[in-house]
Amino acid sequence: MNFLDIDENKLKNIVEYILDQNKNNIFLVGDLGAGKTRLVREICKKNNIDYVLSPTFTIVNVYEGLKRFYHIDLYRLKSLNDFYDIGLDEILSFDDSIKLVEWADIFPQIIKDGVLVEIKIKSETTRDFFIKEV
16 A cells, blocks of 8 residues: 655554554664654554654664554664574564564565555655555
């Protein structure tokens, strides 16, 4: 599904669509500044989680809301071995939580059993979202 020219006021529609897919793994792809963390904040807000920080340096943040959320950022990982060594493959296999994975395209082989959200910067205030089941 494609959502074009989305601004802050329409971001709720994207969140609703993603959550309606009932998938535990949500993979986020987009350039720096595209809005990956912003989208994560909105998804978490919808699930009674008000405080969300980018896990760029921690790699994984865990939030408790209506469900447990794992917010994962792959940007700083150097290899797929790093991904496995810190147990991210195990986290992705958890059935009782939602995993939000930023920079998922760094390791495309992990993008499966979930929803892929590609965000393209359209203008300073709008984005295009391309969402598909994987």
